[in-house]
Amino acid sequence: MQEYLLLIRTEGNPWDILSPEQQQKHVEKAAAYISNLVKEGKLKGAQPLEPEGKIISNTKGAWKDGPFNESKEVIAGYFLILARDLDDAINIAKKNPIYEDQLKARIEVRPIKAVEGVNV
């Protein structure tokens, strides 16, 4: 098993176009998704992120803090999961119900760097 970080990318705040009933349906699907991962021992953590922040850079000793994101897309949250391999991790990402209710959602699947003999 290897750790993967799933970064959930969305555009804007598309939830308010859904009715309360549809919103609830989505929450229920997401809750079932999470609870499956927990049962299979594949979920190490998950959190939503605020749609704000700063990007800090340092050029020749001068600090700069710019807008953290200039495109419409933001990272809305992350899942830290355990998967057998990249394909397994991709499959887990594909099952995220966010794809059903947010047409512009994208998930970035990134293996956490493993160094043989150290953290593997």
Place this chain on the structure above:
Amino acid sequence: MTNSIQINQLIDHLFRRESGKIISVLTGVFGSENIQLAEDVVQDALTEAITQWTYNGIPGNPNAWLYKVAKNKALNILNREKYKRKYSFEVSKFSKLEELAFDSPLDEHVIKDDQLRMMFVCCHPALSPDSQIAFILKTLCGFSIKEIANAFLSNEESIHKRLVRARQKIRENKIHFELPATSELQNRIETVLQAIYLLFNEGYSASAGENVIRYELCQESIHLAEIIESSTVVKDKSNVHALLSLMLFNASRFHARQDELGNILTMSNQDRSKWNKSLIEKGFYYLQKIKSSSGVSSYHILAAISAHHCAAPEFNSTNWKEILSLYDSLLLIDQSSVVLLNRSVALSKVHGANAALNELNKFAGDEFLQSYYLYHATKAELYTELNRFREAADSFQIALQLAPIKAEKELLQKKFLHCREKV
């Protein structure tokens, strides 16, 4: 990176129900001129719930979670200078919000009274019946504009406009978020009940639309009437009980009215084992609660008629004699064409198809009935019973042209062809 993932479930329609409750409570805080603000706060709280719960799971007490978040958002608004100026909040509103038992345990009575106040705002006589029910659905039932548009076969834009106008009327007429004076209460309750019954019929009538959403309209109507039923403010609840009973009896047959292929089944062809027993039981429960002392309303008589249908184990054992005499009493209160039409069915069962046809033919000049497909379909059925197939076919053909939905048309088409063969 340690966060506890919670595994809990939500009860059905929680979001919808809670948004109705919280919008009512917050409208009490912000004032009815700021209903939109209350709606926005609730929408924000729900959005917050989605973003949290889709990562962390559903918390143990989701209601309390939503209330707490909504309360904090409301307090933020009350505290911000620019809102204070814009909405002219009074200081007393802060204390009202602070006092509210927003964290569990929730005081259900406080919430119900606010929902009742909200109903009086929504059903104020200054608003048209159409606006009243659209507004009820939006504020008290947590429907989206799109869902309301689907339910009314309208489009989102016109529903949106209708809601904007309703909010405007509330501001212009200074309709306060309060219970009417005792002297006025009973009259105002009547307007609310009428709106609820209209909402129910929107859902129940087979005119069109998706089955799912139509059934939900029926459920919501019953739910709203139950809120009034449990209120301590309303003293005379006879009409509330009668309306509840009527809606429950009718709703019990909702899913038996179509077969698997979507064909419409008239009451004589319905599989009575598919009638919802628990709704029927509840219907009888409320029917028994009606106090005879407070006069008879049309809800009461219609409920009694519906009770006779529900009580009959099969179509042929229906107590038509009682039903006919109930229709006769109904005519004393309500002489509308639809009542006359429905009465004619009972009349035919008691005194024969000829008697019913004679009665119906008296309305040859009634514009409403002439353009109502069920008038012609009923006549056609009666002609069929008398083996007068030529006239039956003619009437079926007119009904066929007037019928609003496909499933009805198909049923009528079948009957029309059957009669024509026999001519």
